[in-house]
Amino acid sequence: xxxxxxxxxxxxxxxxxxxxxxxxxxxxxxxxxxxxxxxxxxxxxxxxxxxxxxxxxxxxxxxxxxxxxxxxxxxxxxxxxxxxxxxxxxxxxxxxxxxxxxxxxxxxxxxxxxxxxxxxxxxxxxxxxxxxxxxxxxxxxxxxxxxxxxxxxxxxxxxxxxxxxxxxxxxxxxxxxxxxxxxxxxxxxxxxxxxxxxxxxxxxxxxxxxxxxxxxxxxxxxxxxxxxxxxxxxxxxxxxxxxxxxxxxxxxxxxxxxxxxxxxxxxxxxxxxxxxxxxxxxxxxxxxxxxxxxxxxxxxxxxxxxxxxxxxxxxxxxxxxxxxxxxxxxx
Amino acid sequence: xxxxxxxxxxxxxxxxxxxxxxxxxxxxxxxxxxxxxxxxxxxxxxxxxxxxxxxxxxxxxxxxxxxxxxxxxxxxxxxxxxxxxxxxxxxxxxxxxxxxxxxxxxxxxxxxxxxxxxxxxxxxxxxxxxxxxxxxxxxxxxxxxxxxxxxxxxxxxxxxxxxxxxxxxxxxxxxxxxxxxxxxxxxxxxxxxxxxxxxxxxxxxxxxxxxxxxxxxxxxxxxxxxxxxxxxxxxxxxxxxxxxxxxxxxxxxxx
Numbered sequence: 412x413x414x415x416x417x418x419x420x421x422x423x424x425x426x427x428x429x430x431x432x433x434x435x436x437x438x439x440x441x442x443x444x445x446x447x448x449x450x451x452x453x454x455x456x457x458x459x460x461x462x463x464x465x466x467x468x469x470x471x472x473x474x475x476x477x478x479x480x481x482x483x484x485x486x487x488x489x490x491x492x493x494x495x496x497x498x499x500x501x502x503x504x505x506x507x508x509x510x511x512x513x514x515x516x517x518x519x520x521x522x523x524x525x526x527x528x529x530x531x532x533x534x535x536x537x538x539x540x541x542x543x544x545x546x547x548x549x550x551x552x553x554x555x556x557x558x559x560x561x562x563x564x565x566x567x568x569x570x571x572x573x574x575x576x577x578x579x580x581x582x583x584x585x586x587x588x589x590x591x592x593x594x595x596x597x598x599x600x601x602x603x604x605x606x607x608x609x610x611x612x613x614x615x616x617x618x619x620x621x622x623x624x625x626x627x628x629x630x631x632x633x634x635x636x637x638x639x640x641x642x643x644x645x646x647x648x649x650x651x652x653x654x655x656x657x658x659x660x661x662x663x664x665x666x667x668x669x670x671x672x673x674x675x676x677x678x679x680x681x682x683x684x685x686x687x688x689x690x691x692x693x694x695x696x697x698x699x700x701x702x703x704x705x706x707x708x709x710x711x712x713x714x715x716x717x718x719x720x721x722x723x724x725x726x727x728x729x730x731x732x733x734x735x736x737x738x739x740x741x742x
Numbered sequence: 743x744x745x746x747x748x749x750x751x752x753x754x755x756x757x758x759x760x761x762x763x764x765x766x767x768x769x770x771x772x773x774x775x776x777x778x779x780x781x782x783x784x785x786x787x788x789x790x791x792x793x794x795x796x797x798x799x800x801x802x803x804x805x806x807x808x809x810x811x812x813x814x815x816x817x818x819x820x821x822x823x824x825x826x827x828x829x830x831x832x833x834x835x836x837x838x839x840x841x842x843x844x845x846x847x848x849x850x851x852x853x854x855x856x857x858x859x860x861x862x863x864x865x866x867x868x869x870x871x872x873x874x875x876x877x878x879x880x881x882x883x884x885x886x887x888x889x890x891x892x893x894x895x896x897x898x899x900x901x902x903x904x905x906x907x908x909x910x911x912x913x914x915x916x917x918x919x920x921x922x923x924x925x926x927x928x929x930x931x932x933x934x935x936x937x938x939x940x941x942x943x944x945x946x947x948x949x950x951x952x953x954x955x956x957x958x959x960x961x962x963x964x965x966x967x968x969x970x971x972x973x974x975x976x977x978x979x980x981x982x983x984x985x986x987x988x989x990x991x992x993x994x995x996x997x
Contacts, residue, residue: 601860608857611846618806618840620832620861620909676848 423739434584438577446576450648452689453583454641459669459681460590461637466667467675468598469630470610472531475538477662479509479635482541483642484652485551488559491571491647498572502643506636512537513635517628526613535660542658552652559650572647579648586644587682590637594678597633606630610676638666672721674728683730691717757784759913759945760805765814765824767800774800776969777814782913787939787946789956789977792966793989798949799841801966802917805947806838807831818913833861837906838915841949843898845890845905852877852886854901858908873908880904880934896927900934907938913945914938920952932958965989 433440437449458480465471486508487501516537520530546554567574572582597603605626608616617623646652656662673684695713699705725732734740760782767775775797782788792798804811807828816824823831832838837858846854855873856866863869877883880900885893890901899919906914916935920928932955938944939959950956956963956977963980965973967989973980980986 599866601864601866604853604857604860604866607849607853608846611848612844614808614828615840615844615846615905616857617828618832618838619858619905620829621857622829 420739422737423734426737426739431588438580443576446580448689448693450576450580450583452685453580453587454644454648455665455669455689456682456685457583457587457590458638458641458666459673459685460587460594460678461634461641462666463670463675463678463681464594464597464606464634464637465630467670467677467680468594468603468610469606469627470613471627471630472527473534473631473634473663474531474660474667475534475536475663476634476638476666477658477660478512478534478538478541479638480642480645480662480666481538481545481652481654481657482509482512483639484646484657485545485557485642486639487643488557488646488652489551492557492559497570498643498647499570502640505639505643509639509642510632510636513631514628517631521624521627535663538658538660538663542654545654545658548654554654556651556653558652559647561650572644579644583644586640591678591682593637598678602626602629668718670728672718672729674730677730679734680728680730683733684728687721687729688718758782759784759819760947761815761817762801762805763815763817765801765804765811765816767797767804767809767811773969775804775811775966778964778966778969778971779814780964780971780974782945782947785939785943785945786961787935787948787959789960789963790947790949790966791951791953791956791963795968796966797969798966799917800969802838802915802949805831806836806915832909832911835910835912836915837909837911837913839899839902839906839917839919841917841921843895843902845893845898845901847889847891849890850886851882851888851890851893851901854890855904855908858905861909873904876904876908879907879938881930896923896931899923900931903931903934907944911944913947916946916948916950918949918951920950920955923952925954928952928955931955935959 438446441449458476462473462476465473483505486505487498490496490501490504491498516534519525520533525533545551551557567578569578569582605616605621608619608621609623609626613623642657645657669684669688670681671684672688673682674680692710692714696710699709699713721729758781762781763779764777765775765779766773766777778801780788790798790801800809803809804824805816807823807826807830810825814824815822818834818836821834823834823836826834846857852870852873855876856869859869859872859876860866863872874883874886877886880903882897882900882904885897890898893901903914903916903919920931923931935946936959939946946959948956948959960977962975963977964971965980965986972985972989973983
């Protein structure tokens with residue numbers, strides 16, 4: 412699954428170059444609506460990538476990744492509004508806080524042998540703690556929310572992340588590309604191979620001298636830190652944070668759908684999944700409106716059925732199938 | 743015969759690799775291993791045999807670090823290793839296979855072995871080269887690009903041996919590595935292990951049911967019965983001991 416580049420055919424490189432060129436040119440080609448859809452797609456591709464480090468690479472199922480988004484978002488937003496610290500600096504604090512939170516969850520679970528579904532439940536519990544805690548955290552607005560001043564969109568201020576959708580689009584595109592490059596490099600490193608060994612069979616990994624506790628900790632810390640960066644983007648893009656929204660379990664589920672549909676384990680999986688899911692969702696909405704079948708909930712039903720079909724027909728995700736069909740690998 | 747025994751004793755005195763002294767393990771009411779002691783000299787092949795439930799796997803797991811003994815000590819190269827974690831035991835120089843094979847099914851044969859090789863070789867290219875060499879030794883190099891889930895059982899068993907070997911062990915623990923193999927495959931494994939032992943001086947401890955392999959490989963055999971050691975010595979001599987014949991071989995050797 413991880414032969415994305417090592418065995419990549421010339422065809423794969425050409426397709427990747429075309430895709431990148433189209434994405435770079437998108438603000439000139441797409442209207443406002445399509446651009447916001449693309450921002451959502453890239454955002455989900457990035458957080459899916461971050462989640463994939465834990466699940467797809469190291470085999471640790473987190474169902475509470477919204478906690479890292481939320482912590483990152485609040486950290487950078489509070490530092491910006493209350494202390495006038497630019498988001499790119501605040502991001503460092505966001506990463507540190509989320510990584511520390513990941514380390515705490517990881518330590519509790521891995522030190523005391525909480526694995527599999529029990530680990531997943533622990534991650535949900537922590538995200539719920541955070542949601543309820545922030546609901547009562549008066550300093551950051553509690554349940555009434557925390558707001559960033561909405562900037563004058565006439566001028567882009569990249570340093571303070573105040574600007575129009577085009578700027579946010581390019582920021583998200585850069586983050587997605589960087590996340591992809593990081594994950595690709597990680598997967599092909601010693602750490603990445605050790606993660607895969609743990610994912611495949613932890614006891615066998617231990618028998619080969621791998622300190623599985625240590626490498627699982629590295630996975631949760633990197634994944635949490637990466638996800639916090641998306642949280643910073645979230646805060647400055649939407650300008651408002653409500654605990655009931657950012658920490659909600661539906662956010663955590665939204666994060667993991669892309670990689671599952673796209674294919675976990677490979678860095679292209681979350682990207683393909685985000686395009687398919689968000690694309691299909693938006694398309695379905697427009698089709699339903701166009702044919703006059705705008706019944707509330709209809710979109711969700713069709714969406715659910717589509718997800719079910721993908722999972723049944725392509726249990727490994729779309730990416731491995733797509734890569735084989737397009738003959739992207741030399742072998 | 744007496745002269746040969748003396749020679750072996752002297753070798754034991756000079757450089758024993760593994761020393762197991764009076765180890766025991768109790769699971770609730772069951773005494774799985776009871777006061778077992780033995781020594782494995784550097785460069786030798788040692789077998790532990792015994793009927794099902796004799797405590798072989800418990801003994802194996804205590805050496806591999808999967809479970810800690812209740813009492814006694816295990817030393818490798820003079821340093822105590824009992825109670826250490828499996829990954830620490832591997833880093834100290836013991837490689838192992840699993841009775842029910844556990845290759846990394848989703849990874850290629852080469853990646854499986856490379857992950858073992860990375861223990862001593864942080865550089866990935868060096869690890870891959872070493873994996874290639876090890877695969878050549880176990881006769882699997884032709885299948886290096888295959889995904890492990892597509893391998894047959896004998897191939898998976900050799901893959902596990904290769905993966906353990908890639909960590910550069912001083913001692914290789916083999917847990918019923920011949921089980922489920924046809925005689926021709928058993929002979930192939932025997933010749934691979936003989937070659938490793940002679941060519942690289944690798945010390946091997948095998949837990950084995952297949953007597954054909956034990957007789958061909960082991961210099962010394964320890965027989966376990968109800969957790970206790972009832973005989974130890976060269977395979978030919980051990981097989982003739984009345985206690986062994988009665989407890990274990992009586993049923994299975996004739997069959």
